[in-house]
Structures are given as structure tokens and as C-alpha cells.
Amino acid sequence: MLAAVAPALPAPSLIAADVKTGAASEKEKALQSPYANDLGPETIDISKYPKEHQKTYAGALKKCAQCHSLARPLNSQFLELPAAELDAFKKANPDAAKNPFLVQPEDGIWKRYVKRMMAKPGCDIKPEEGKAIYKFLEYDSKTRKTGDHLKSWIEHRQKLLAGFKAKHAARYEEIYGDYQDPSARP
Numbered sequence: 001m002l003a004a005v006a007p008a009l010p011a012p013s014l015i016a017a018d019v020k021t022g023a024a025s026e027k028e029k030a031l032q033s034p035y036a037n038d039l040g041p042e043t044i045d046i047s048k049y050p051k052e053h054q055k056t057y058a059g060a061l062k063k064c065a066q067c068h069s070l071a072r073p074l075n076s077q078f079l080e081l082p083a084a085e086l087d088a089f090k091k092a093n094p095d096a097a098k099n100p101f102l103v104q105p106e107d108g109i110w111k112r113y114v115k116r117m118m119a120k121p122g123c124d125i126k127p128e129e130g131k132a133i134y135k136f137l138e139y140d141s142k143t144r145k146t147g148d149h150l151k152s153w154i155e156h157r158q159k160l161l162a163g164f165k166a167k168h169a170a171r172y173e174e175i176y177g178d179y180q181d182p183s184a185r186p
């Protein structure tokens with residue numbers, strides 16, 4: 001009598017409603033937990049970026065604005081660098097490497113975060129779109145957060161963090177407050 005204990009499949013309309021509820025609550029979560037990133041611009045100048053990345057910016061990346069605005073990834077401290085370049089970056093920029101909330105260099109960090117976002121209920125980013133997105137974010141973070149651009153990037157993050165502290169004091173303490181080196185805090 002195996003058939004008798006098998007649970008009935010929910011009606012298709014119920015499945016759709018569940019997915020919707022999941023996405024809506026993820027959006028609520030995303031908006032209830034703001035980040036300093038959110039206070040920055042939602043667009044960037046990609047006119048000098050390679051064609052493939054311009055295409056991702058105009059297309060797949062927009063799916064990252066389903067639960068929070070694009071300001072969240074575009075003003076993020078995450079800097080994706082291959083392992084071989086990490087030490088050189090830290091040696092060349094000892095001050096920048098002091099505070100991970102200004103710039104956080106890590107191998108594979110965007111790949112990991114895009115996957116984390118893709119696992120959230122209601123996220124409809126397809127695997128090939130996810131790959132294009134993390135490739136874009138990898139290129140973009142290297143372009144805007146290293147070399148000649150690092151100094152202005154740090155100033156940008158410092159402004160965002162100071163504005164965030166003024167606006168969301170409790171949340172600021174929650175996410176940035178336990179940073180161990182007070183001299184490096186904004």
C-alpha cells in the first residue's frame with residue numbers, strides 16, 4: 001500500500017504562490033538589513049569595459065536588483081583577485097588591506113557570493129547568467145578597486161560608511177562595529 005502514504009502533489013497554483021512568498025520574504029530580509037553599499041550609486045560607467053561585460057551589465061546583472069538595489073553589489077568592498085595576486089596586492093597596499101570594510105581582497109569572492117544569492121528562494125538567475133555576472137563583478141572590482149583607482153575607491157567607501165553610521169547607528173554597530181582595529185574604522 002505504498003501509494004496510500006505518498007503525499008499528494010500540491011496544485012500548480014500553490015507551488016507558484018510558495019515561490020512568490022519565498023521571493024517576497026527574501027526581499028523583505030534584504031531591505032530590512034541595509035548595508036553601507038546601498039547608499040552609493042546604482043549605476044557605473046562601463047563605456048570602456050569589454051563588450052561581453054557591457055552586455056552583462058545591460059542584461060543579466062539587472063536580475064541582481066530583484067531584492068535589493070544594484071547599489072549593493074556595485075558599492076561592495078569585495079575585490080576578487082586570483083590567489084597569485086593577493087600577496088602582491090597586500091604588500092603594495094598595507095593600509096588598504098587593514099580594514100576589510102573598505103576593500104576586501106579574496107580569491108573567488110564574487111563567485112561565492114553570486115552562488116549564495118542564487119540559492120535564495122525566488123532567485124531566477126540561470127547558471128550561465130550567474131557565471132556572466134560573477135565574471136563581470138570580478139573584472140569590475142579589479143578595475144575600480146586596484147592600482148590608480150584604489151585611493152578614490154577607499155574615499156568612496158569611507159564616505160558611505162560615515163553616512164551609514166549617521167543614518168543607521170545600530171545596524172552599523174551590528175555589521176561593522178566588531179572590527180578589531182579601531183584606528184582603521186571610519
Ligand code: HEC
Nearest residue numbers: 026029030064066067072073076114117120121122123133
Ligand atoms: C532573492 C533575493 C536576492 C537576490 C535575487 C539577490 N540578492 Fe543579494 N542579498 C539578498 C539578501 C537577503 C542579502 C542580505 C543577507 C545575505 O547576505 O545573505 C543580500 C546581500 C547582498 C550583498 C551584501 C553581502 C555582504 O555581506 O556584504 C551583496 C554584495 C549582494 N547581495 C549581491 C547580490 C548580487 C551580485 C546578486 C545577483 C547575482 C544578488 N545579490 C541577488 C537577497 C538577494
